[in-house]
Amino acid sequence: MITTFCAATSTAQALHVLNQLQSQRVRFEDISILHRSIAQDESDPSKKQRFLGRNPTEISGAGLFIISGPIREVMTEVRVGSILGGICGGLIRLGVPEIEAKRYEGKILYGDILFSVQTAESSHAKQVKGIFDHAKATDIYVVDKSRALQIRASAIWEGSDQPLVGMHSI
Numbered sequence: 001m002i003t004t005f006c007a008a009t010s011t012a013q014a015l016h017v018l019n020q021l022q023s024q025r026v027r028f029e030d031i032s033i034l035h036r037s038i039a040q041d042e043s044d045p046s047k048k049q050r051f052l053g054r055n056p057t058e059i060s061g062a063g064l065f066i067i068s069g070p071i072r073e074v075m076t077e078v079r080v081g082s083i084l085g086g087i088c089g090g091l092i093r094l095g096v097p098e099i100e101a102k103r104y105e106g107k108i109l110y111g112d113i114l115f116s117v118q119t120a121e122s123s124h125a126k127q128v129k130g131i132f133d134h135a136k137a138t139d140i141y142v143v144d145k146s147r148a149l150q151i152r153a154s155a156i157w158e159g160s161d162q163p164l165v166g167m168h169s170i
Contacts, residue, residue, distance in 0.1 A: 002125040002144045003094065006137035007104060007112040013135055014113040020131045026117060026124075032069030034087070035113040065108075071116055095143040103139060112138075 008014035014033075021031055065087075067075050075090040087108055091101035094116070108114050115137070117128045125142055132140045 002119045002122060002142060003116050004119070004125050004128045004132065005096065005100075005104065005114065005116045005139070005141045005143070006132040007107045007114055007139045008135070008137050009112055011113075013137065014115070017115055017131065017135045017137060020135060021117065021128070024127060024131060026119075026128065028069075030070070030118045032067075032071035032116040032118075033113060034065060034067050034071055034075065034108060034116075036065055036108060036111060069116070070118055071114075095145055096141065100139070100141055107139065 006017070008017055014035075018031070018033075022028065065075075071090070071094065074093050075087070087105040088098070088101040091104055092098055096104070104114055115132070119125045119128060122144075125144075129140055129142065
């Protein structure tokens with residue numbers, strides 16, 4: 001399983017990412033979104049409903065967040081007294097290295113929107129990375145659990161699956 005992460009810095013950027021993912025037939029069940037709050041657009045209840053997901057969930061030490069998709073289960077488990085609590089702990093459990101997890105946590109606490117998309121094939125992960133790049137999302141990161149590697153997406157040579165730098169054992 002390959003998971004590609006990014007941070008969107010605005011609601012408009014996040015909705016653009018979500019629309020692009022869905023236009024490329026990425027299954028909604030494979031898309032996770034984590035955010036503190038989103039300005040609600042009452043004029044489009046379908047976008048609001050898709051994007052906001054379920055009721056707010058409390059994450060240990062961080063407050064209330066909207067969490068949807070596969071990441072919800074991990075974040076819900078973390079809030080129930082895990083040693084590695086909070087957003088950072090949940091991301092670490094998903095395979096994100098601590099330094100990247102702390103970066104994401106800081107961004108989310110200050111209002112960024114975290115996306116993660118699960119894919120089974122590297123070609124699909126590259127497609128997702130391309131969508132994130134095109135939307136100018138920040139902090140794109142790829143976790144490939146099948147190869148037991150984490151690869152900083154910006155360090156992937158575009159013509160190959162082989163990382164140039166930023167390769168770490170889990």
